[in-house]
Amino acid sequence: MAINSINGCIGCGTCVKTCPTDVIRLDKRTGKAVIAYPADCQICHLCRMYCPVDAITITPDKSIPVIVSWG
Amino acid sequence: MRNSQENSSISRRHFLGLAGGAAGMAALVSMGVSTSWAKNNPEIDIDNIDHQESETDVLVIGSGMAGLFAAVKAHDAGSNVLLVSKGRLGSSGQTPFAKGIFAYDETTTNFSIDDFVNAISSSALGTNNKAYTRQLAEHSLARVNELRAWGFFDSPLYFNSFNKPIEERNITVKERIVITHLIKENGRIAGAAGFSLGEEKIHIFNAKSVILCTGAGGFKPNGFPICDLTHDGTIMAYNIGAKVTGKEWNDGHPGQSKNAAACFDGWHGMFERKPGTTNVEIHHDLGVDLNYKAYMMGSPIKMGRPGEEKVNDIEGGPYVPEEFRNRKPHGAEPDSADSKSRNRRPPKEGGAPPGMTGTIVGGSSAGMAIHKSEGLVPINDKCESNIPGLYAAGDALGSYMVGAIYTQIGSSLAGSAVQGAVAAEAASEYSKSTALPVNSKTKINLIREEILAPLKREAGYSPAWVTQTLQGVMIPNFVLYIKKENMMKAALAYIEELRDHHMPMLRAADLHELRLAHETSNMIISAEMKLKASIMRTESRCSHYRLDYPEIDDENWQAWINILKGEDGSMKFEKQSFGSWPDNQGSI
Amino acid sequence: MVFSMLVGLPMLFWALGDFPRRTVLKEVISIVTLIALSLMIGQFFLTRNSRKMLNINSMGLVIDLHKIIGYIFTGVLLLHPFFIVFPRYFESGVEPEEAFITLLTTFSSTGVILGIMAWLLMLTIGLTSIFRNRLPMKFSSWRLLHGILSIVFIIVASWHAIELGRHTDIAMSIFIILLSVSGVLLLLKRYFLNLKLG
Incomplete structure (x- = not known):
């Protein structure tokens, strides 16, 4: 599922800014990064490369959203 | 709710047990099942933004x-x-x-x-x-x-x-x-x-x-x-x-067939390289030759090492100038690695361009x-x-x-x-030489309304769904790359439907979705431009290929196509001769 | 038995937990750090309080072990912030120096603040142990200081590990908490007994 997990986050927020497609947000309660919009991950790895504590794991597969007939 | 595209599995029994109940909808939402047809409940206090x-x-x-x-x-x-x-x-x-x-x-x-x-x-x-x-x-x-x-x-x-x-x-x-x-x-x-x-x-x-x-x-x-x-x-x-x-x-970049969405993996580590410089090196690359081959012979296409095999070894297809044939397809992103960094860390697959090794699929840069x-x-x-x-x-x-x-x-x-x-x-x-223009309050208020409109819609279409539909219409090889008038007109009918009926009803539950809503609108208009300009250009040249007009037409088409919005809001087209500035403002 | 638990349990939780697996270097660093934390908490049991529990007859041996483990793993944990950014020397991405600065200046994070506090406390404990003989205090007051600092340290360090740890899941958290609480209680019990007796 693209961006897969965040472990050991220190909440610096670099990944939030770095993600071109706005997938990651800081959780208001814990202050840590959460994968808020995984479907929009373009698997470019910028967040992982910029993370100071190497907390982000990304897999090459992507779940395809289900097709429905109403918008 | 806020992420209607998110996937999740739900057992059939669980689903049936809930679907009839009044709580069904909320339960589906909580499980991340697509509920794009559900009521829009923005999490934002729109009036106090x-x-x-x-x-x-x-x-x-x-x-x-x-x-x-x-x-x-x-x-x-x-x-x-x-x-x-x-x-x-x-x-x-x-x-x-x-x-x-x-x-x-x-x-x-x-x-x-x-x-x-x-x-x-x-x-x-x-x-x-x-x-x-x-x-x-x-x-x-x-x-x-x-x-x-x-x-x-x-x-x-x-x-x-x-x-x-x-x-x-x-x-x-x-x-x-x-x-x-x-x-x-x-x-x-x-x-x-x-x-x-x-x-x-x-x-x-x-x-x-x-x-x-x-x-x-x-x-x-x-x-x-x-x-x-x-x-x-x-x-x-x-x-x-x-x-x-x-x-x-069209940019004709292919992608790898395995994990086609993984652009990092598809480029085999190129994103991790330091940049370098390139010298004069002129090609005729990244057009739609491969798309033509796939269209005529079917998928999958296997790419050999550069120079091992002619890419375009089938009849017809896009014209490549004589002196640029049989060159290895450099391919690598325009901005592929330079010779220096290549020496330091040679790319895998013996120098074949990223995305062009093994079994490949088309449309990795579709729409660009x-x-x-x-x-x-x-x-x-x-x-x-x-x-x-x-x-x-x-x-x-x-x-x-x-x-x-x-x-x-x-x-x-x-x-x-x-x-x-x-x-x-x-x-x-x-x-x-200019004074700071004054923005009219009315215009600002109007723009503000337009920006926030998707958040205010109580019901509508989710941008993720509309984007998906747009992709389904536009990305196929036989629409976007190997073009024919009747097929493009058919696609245009879909795009006009999205433009007239869905674009005004895009909804958003949060700021991320608001961004997607505006992006989706832009893609719809861009798709309309792409189809109409492609229909207008009745020749084939460079990265534009028409199956029904496969030849270069120098008599009529030494010209660029410009698009502008008419007074009535309709999309207008004009030709601008190669080598000239627009509106006959002299030659380049 | 106790040692195999202190070393084995964190490794077990590491192995069983649903964590993404990374390069050998990174995993080795993680495991060493986890074991270091576990053994540091274990120091509470390597004292004369629990000599009987450990079945070691020689008090000297207990103290020697306490010292050896203390110095080695204090060293490991003092280096632990550097270990986190160290693998960046071998891979593409943010420079390790820059990552380290970001790490140390993210003051919005409770975990980072706790980590810095724990690091300083640990340094103090280490230094006051190495130079105990040169300190102008009686052994009994040093021992009290050592104990109090250790209690504060282990609370802060455990909290830090639970807050920020890459491998902190429920099992690991419960393990850290139980171990810390029992260690601290053991020490407090000794102090109160001493007070009563005294």
């Missing part, structure tokens, strides 16, 4: 390579500059993934600048704008040297080297702000408006001039890191009357044209549009710098740097 107005001489929109130079050079030319970006400096658009930058250095090449321009024109079959080709050669080395001084070549990540000159000059940067509107007052540019992704805030920028460095875009295709690029700049400018060009061209062949129509060689005060640079400018096919390797990144600087000086000059 913040509002911030800023003033500047030169507003630069976009923070890739073009935006960097636009901001730095406008500042150095004495203007007050504000840089606003949907993402982060050096980390949005295609710039972060471009690893090769062309530098024309007369000490290391046998090509004179004239030779270079002529060679590009020869590969580009006349589609290039020679003024911009020449400008690339003349300025690229200076820009590359500046980048070197900022440390650009020392890291695979560009934030630090981009931030250095910005910080030294104390240029204001506003990140994670989605610009949705350009503002025009009394026939000239007056600023831009948008909203913040991180906080509930509308931003109005009042500016004497605006430089669009918003890149090009696509249909959020899988396999290419351009899912944040949706032609925002082009469509905003089109909406206020700017001329747009180049929609019929060849770099710099689509975007705003320049009225001169100063990156100026037909709207006074509005400039564009890089992929946002339809400069045809290297034509409608991939010719000079690494020119994309170099061209963005060069044009950013050229646009900056022109915009700065313009700003000095």
Whole structure:
């Protein structure tokens, strides 16, 4: 599922800014990064490369959203 | 709710048990099942959303390579500059993934600048704008040297080297702000408006001039890191009357068939390389040869090593000029690795271009044209549009710098740097002779309403769903690449349906979805432009291939197609002869 | 038995937990750090309080072990912030120096603040142990200081590990909490007994 997990986050927020497609947000309660919009991950790895504590794991597969007939 | 696209499994028993109950909907939402047809419940207090107005001489929109130079050079030319970006400096658009930058250095090449321009024109079959080709050669080395001084070549990540000159000059940067509107007052540019992704805030920028460095875009295709690029700049400018060009061209990058969405993996580590420079090296690449082959022979296509096998060994298909045949497809992103970094860390697969090894699939960059062949129509060689005060640079400018096919390797990144600087000086000059325009309150209020509209809709269509439908219509090889009139008209009927019925009903539950809603609108208009321009161009040339008009038609089509919004709001088209500026403003 | 628990349990939780697996270097660093924390908490049991529990007859041996483990793993944990950014020397991405600065300046994070506090406390404990003989205090007051600092340290360090740990899941958290609480209680019990007796 693209961006897969965040472990050991220190909440610096670099990944939030770095993600071109706005997938990651800081959780208001814990202050840590959460994968808020995984479907929009373009698997470019910028967040992982910029993370100071190497907390982000990304897999090459992507779940395809289900097709429905109403918008 | 806020992420209707999110996937999750749900057991049949669980589903049946809940579906009949009143709690069914809420349960589905909580499980992340697509409930795009459900009621829109925005999490935002729309009526109390913040509002911030800023003033500047030169507003630069976009923070890739073009935006960097636009901001730095406008500042150095004495203007007050504000840089606003949907993402982060050096980390949005295609710039972060471009690893090769062309530098024309007369000490290391046998090509004179004239030779270079002529060679590009020869590969580009006349589609290039020679003024911009020449400008690339003349300025690229200076820009590359500046980048070197900022440390650009020392890291695979560009934030630090981009931030250095910005910080030294104390240029204001506003990140994670989605610009949705350009503002025009009394026939000239007056600023831009948008909203913040991180906080509930509308931003109005009042500016004497605006430089669009918003890149090009696509249909959020899988396999290419351009899912944040949706032609925002082009469509905003089109909406206020700017001329747009180049929609019929295609970037023909393939992707790997396994994990086609994984662009990082598909490029085999290229994103992790430090950038390097490229020398004069002219090709005729990344058109739709492979798409033609796949169309005629079926998938999968297996690519051999470069030079091992002729790519185009079937009858017919796109024309490649004699002197550019049998060359190895360089392929690598325009901005592929340079020779230096290649020596340090040789790419896997014996040097085959990324995305072109093993079994491949098409459409990895679907919706995007060849770099710099689509975007705003320049009225001169100063990156100026037909709207006074509005400039564009890089992929946002339809400069045809290297034509409608991939010719000079690494020119994309170099061209963005060069044009950013050229646009900056022109915009700065313009700003000095202009007073700060006054934005009318009525217009601002109207724009504010338009920005927030998707949040206010109680029901409507989710942007994710509309985008998916658009992708299904536009991305197939037989629509986007191997073109035929009847098929494009059929696709156009779908796109017009999306435009007329779904675009006005896009809804958003949060700021992320609000961004998707605006992006989706831009993609729909861009799809309409792409189909109509492709139908109009009744010939095949460079990266535009018509199955029903497979030949080059020099008699009728030594011309670019410009698109503009008519007085009545309809999409209008005009031809502009190769080698001339628009509106018969002389030859190039 | 106790040692195999202190070393084995964190490794077990590491192995069973649903954590992404990374390069050998990174995993080795993680495991060493986890074991270091576990053994540091274990120091509470390597004292004369629990000599009987450990079935070690020689008090000297207990103290020697306490010292050896203390110095080695204090060293490991003092280096632990550097270990986090160290693998960046071998891979593409943010420079390790820059990552380290970001790490140390993210003051918005409780975990980072706790980590810095724990690091300083640990340094103090280490230094006051190495130079105990040169300190102008009686052994009994030093021992009291050592104990109090250790209690404060282990609370802060455990909290830090639970807050920020890459491998902190429920099992690991419960293990750290139980171990810390029992260690601290053991020490407090000794102090209160001493007070009563005294």
